[in-house]
Amino acid sequence: MDRIRKGYESRFRALLQQANARLLEAGVRWLIAKAHCLSERDGISLATALTEIYERLASQPYFRKSNLRSAPTLFFCDAGLGGLSRWLRAAGHDALWRADIDDDDLLREAREKSATILTTDSMLMERRLLRDGVIAALWLPPTLRIRQQLNLVFREFGLKVGEPRCMACGGELVTQDKEAIRERIPPKTYRWLDEYFACSRCGKLFWRGTHWERISKQLHAARTAAKSPHFAH
Numbered sequence: 001m002d003r004i005r006k007g008y009e010s011r012f013r014a015l016l017q018q019a020n021a022r023l024l025e026a027g028v029r030w031l032i033a034k035a036h037c038l039s040e041r042d043g044i045s046l047a048t049a050l051t052e053i054y055e056r057l058a059s060q061p062y063f064r065k066s067n068l069r070s071a072p073t074l075f076f077c078d079a080g081l082g083g084l085s086r087w088l089r090a091a092g093h094d095a096l097w098r099a100d101i102d103d104d105d106l107l108r109e110a111r112e113k114s115a116t117i118l119t120t121d122s123m124l125m126e127r128r129l130l131r132d133g134v135i136a137a138l139w140l141p142p143t144l145r146i147r148q149q150l151n152l153v154f155r156e157f158g159l160k161v162g163e164p165r166c167m168a169c170g171g172e173l174v175t176q177d178k179e180a181i182r183e184r185i186p187p188k189t190y191r192w193l194d195e196y197f198a199c200s201r202c203g204k205l206f207w208r209g210t211h212w213e214r215i216s217k218q219l220h221a222a223r224t225a226a227k228s229p230h231f232a233h
Contacts, residue, residue: 005032007122007139008050015058031057047143071157072116072136078106080120083146085170088153091219092162094170103127110135118153147218161219164212171201181205 012028021027031053039049075095077085085097096115103121107129110117117130117137124130130137138156140149153159165172176196178185184205185196197206206212 003122004047004050004141004143007125007141008032008035008054010122010125010139011054012057015054047141051141051143071159074113074115075153076106076110076113076115076117078117078119078121078124080142081118081140081149084118084140084149084153086167087146087150087218089165089167089170090215091150091154091159092164093159094165096170107135147221164206164215166199166202166204166206168204169199169202171199173197173206174200176205 009028009032012031013024016024016027032050035046035049035053038044038053039046042049044052071093073094075085075088075093077088077095077097079097079099079101082097082099085095088095095118096109096113101109103124106117106124107127109115111129111134117124117135118140119125119137120140120142122139125137125139129135138153140152144152163173174197176198178190178194178196181196181198182190185207189207189209193207193209195208198204199206
């Protein structure tokens with residue numbers, strides 16, 4: 001719980017800074033105390049109360065305008081966010097992820113590639129490179145499900161759904177000639193689909209079947225939820 005609280009302290013501080021609030025640290029302490037009161041009054045967890053307090057503040061028109069970040073060209077998800085990286089790729093955004101990457105390698109590679117780090121580790125956010133803004137980063141509450149993580153990233157960066165990328169590695173998808181790749185297509189799929197794509201990085205083959213229809217519905221839901229003041233609930 002201490003890590004979650006520290007993470008929200010950082011988010012409250014950043015939000016208040018961007019809005020040029022006076023008495024910054026006093027404001028952060030007041031918001032944390034307000035979350036404690038909400039938790040006790042409504043019988044909800046402190047993590048849920050912190051989320052609600054942050055969303056109430058961030059959804060205010062003034063804060064929403066000041067808090068909107070420019071959309072990164074590349075995300076780098078930490079070791080615990082593999083599912084989020086796949087969904088970002090499906091939404092058309094390049095996202096790197098390695099299951100076994102340690103913090104030092106994550107910071108080094110993100111800096112080299114000018115990538116924005118997405119992490120659930122509040123202690124990582126205390127590292128100087130992130131704290132001082134040398135490397136752009138966004139902390140995600142570890143209590144959120146993947147769908148909620150995606151909604152949060154969409155709203156924080158004002159993302160839009162673009163052309164899908166390879167969900168395995170993030171490479172761009174290139175249209176393929178159906179006959180040239182016939183041996184790679186399942187016979188049943190070959191009979192009812194004509195459009196196919198291959199990843200420019202890993203070569204994986206894709207087509208828009210029923211699985212993609214389900215993904216598209218989820219992405220539409222994320223785009224809609226990102227516009228809502230209570231997207232994380």
